[in-house]
Amino acid sequence: xxxxxxxxxxxxxxxxxxxxxxxxxxxxxxxxxxxxxxxxxxxxxxxxxxxxxxxxxxxxxxxxxxxxxxxxxxxxxxxxxxxxxxxxxxxxxxxxxxxxxxxxxxxxxxxxxxxxxxxxxxxxxxxxxxxxxxxxxxxxxxxxxxxxxxxxxxxxxxxxxxxxxxxxxxxxxxxxxxxxxxxxxxxxxxxxxxxxxxxxxxxxxxxxxxxxxxxxxxxxxxxxxxxxxxxxxxxxxxxxxxxxxxxxxxxxxxxxxxxxxxxxxxxxxxxxxxxxxxxxxxxxxxxxxxxxxxxxxxxxxxxxxxxxxxxxxxxxxxxxxxxxxxxxxxxxxxxxxxxxxxxxxxxxxxxxxxxxxxxxxxxxxxxxxxxxxxxxxxxxxxxxxxxxxxxxxxxxxxxxxxxxxxxxxxxxxxxxxxxxxxxxxxxxxxxxxxxxxxxxxxxxxxxxxxxxxxxxxxxxxxxxxx
Numbered sequence: 243x244x245x246x247x248x249x250x251x252x253x254x255x256x257x258x259x260x261x262x263x264x265x266x267x268x269x270x271x272x273x274x275x276x277x278x279x280x281x282x283x284x285x286x287x288x289x290x291x292x293x294x295x296x297x298x299x300x301x302x303x304x305x306x307x308x309x310x311x312x313x314x315x316x317x318x319x320x321x322x323x324x325x326x327x328x329x330x331x332x333x334x335x336x337x338x339x340x341x342x343x344x345x346x347x348x349x350x351x352x353x354x355x356x357x358x359x360x361x362x363x364x365x366x367x368x369x370x371x372x373x374x375x376x377x378x379x380x381x382x383x384x385x386x387x388x389x390x391x392x393x394x395x396x397x398x399x400x401x402x403x404x405x406x407x408x409x410x411x412x413x414x415x416x417x418x419x420x421x422x423x424x425x426x427x428x429x430x431x432x433x434x435x436x437x438x439x440x441x442x443x444x445x446x447x448x449x450x451x452x453x454x455x456x457x458x459x460x461x462x463x464x465x466x467x468x469x470x471x472x473x474x475x476x477x478x479x480x481x482x483x484x485x486x487x488x489x490x491x492x493x494x495x496x497x498x499x500x501x502x503x504x505x506x507x508x509x510x511x512x513x514x515x516x517x518x519x520x521x522x523x524x525x526x527x528x529x530x531x532x533x534x535x536x537x538x539x540x541x542x543x544x545x546x547x548x549x550x551x552x553x554x555x556x557x558x559x560x561x562x563x564x565x566x567x568x569x570x571x572x573x574x575x576x577x578x579x580x581x582x583x584x585x586x587x588x589x590x591x592x593x594x595x596x597x598x599x600x601x602x603x604x605x606x607x608x609x610x611x612x613x614x615x616x617x618x619x620x621x622x623x624x625x626x627x628x629x630x631x632x633x634x635x636x637x638x639x640x641x642x643x644x645x646x647x648x649x650x651x652x653x654x655x656x657x658x659x660x661x662x663x664x665x666x667x668x669x670x671x672x673x674x675x676x677x678x679x680x681x682x683x684x685x686x687x688x689x690x691x692x693x694x695x696x697x698x699x700x701x702x703x704x705x706x707x708x
Contacts, residue, residue, distance in 0.1 A: 252273045278339035281385050286560070324410075355519060383567070402507050413433070445474070460635070472493070514553045539581065551566060596655050599654045614643055617642070
């Protein structure tokens with residue numbers, strides 16, 4: 243027997259947030275194959291930040307010495323940190339699942355979902371049984387999974403990804419991280435701060451190569467003091483020799499370096515999960531990068547099928563997925579007055595050390611887009627609070643177009659970068675000029691936010707020279 247629903251949501255991360263009291267009269271199914279609550283809650287942004295905070299404390303001694311304070315790290319109680327983190331997260335996941343399972347009008351189906359036609363879904367359960375459902379509307383919120391490159395010997399030796407490394411029982415003495423993106427930057431900070439000897443292998447010049455080059459260079463410089471960086475290199479093979487994992491790292495000239503390690507963390511990006519839904523049965527095809535195409539209302543070309551989150555966009559950020567969920571929610575409830583999503587102003591934060599926050603175009607991308615580029619860079623050390631921090635290395639970099647005086651991008655590296663970015667995100671979102679951002683409000687003195695004010699004032703002056 244096939245059960246029919248008004249709405250089927252595949253994925254329990256941001257897709258789960260769609261349901262509220264306005265759906266009380268709807269017959270809804272949620273399909274989830276893994277841990278309830280999605281990547282961010284269980285394996286991503288939330289637990290990683292809960293590790294970053296104690297890592298910041300563990301690493302604070304070097305900075306404190308510059309301020310005349312001697313701190314000593316007596317030790318790191320890894321299992322206590324881990325159990326505190328997941329002792330909070332796991333009950334939230336379990337409670338969310340229990341709430342949906344007991345909620346009137348909602349059916350929770352556990353298993354892998356596969357379409358058999360445009361409005362028919364087969365859910366394959368762990369016990370080898372299946373459930374077939376049909377629905378008027380589907381929301382595809384199936385997220386992404388870690389990308390694992392083909393490396394000789396990797397499966398034999400064993401490895402971790404961001405899905406698993408935070409739940410290990412003990413800190414390794416040595417760790418090899420493959421990748422240079424945000425996962426590598428954050429986990430490199432966490433484990434090196436906790437006393438692990440960390441090697442990092444990156445194909446590019448260093449960390450965060452998709453960020454503005456000045457930001458990437460700064461992060462790479464700092465992290466190179468804390469980890470052994472193998473840039474412009476690849477991990478070609480790993481073997482297990484006499485109980486030790488031996489990694490062969492090949493550089494751009496074909497030269498090999500052998501590194502012993504106790505744990506390998508693969509941090510080479512993520513892959514959208516849309517390929518696991520048998521979407522061709524619906525008439526849908528993934529784009530060339532594996533994402534589910536939608537229009538600005540987040541509806542696919544098959545009426546009644548919506549998509550959101552990591553499976554839809556390379557902007558694999560939780561706040562993007564949450565925003566998309568609100569748009570889908572509105573469009574399900576008010577199909578005759580749809581909302582449309584804009585991805586012109588999307589902030590991004592890397593909670594490493596130093597912290598990085600960015601929004602909009604990098605300087606090279608702005609030039610490629612044809613802008614008449616004007617930039618301004620202001621050091622933390624140019625502000626009174628920067629003096630208190632003894633910080634003369636971190637900075638704010640702004641990118642604008644001379645022709646209209648609008649801010650195109652903002653890039654911050656240093657303490658509280660995530661907080662300093664937000665007024666710039668707001669200004670770009672509402673479309674005010676650089677001059678208005680700089681002069682139409684007061685910035686508290688001597689707060690660190692003055693570095694943003696000073697960068698805006700400098701940029702405004704340069705724009706006035708046009």
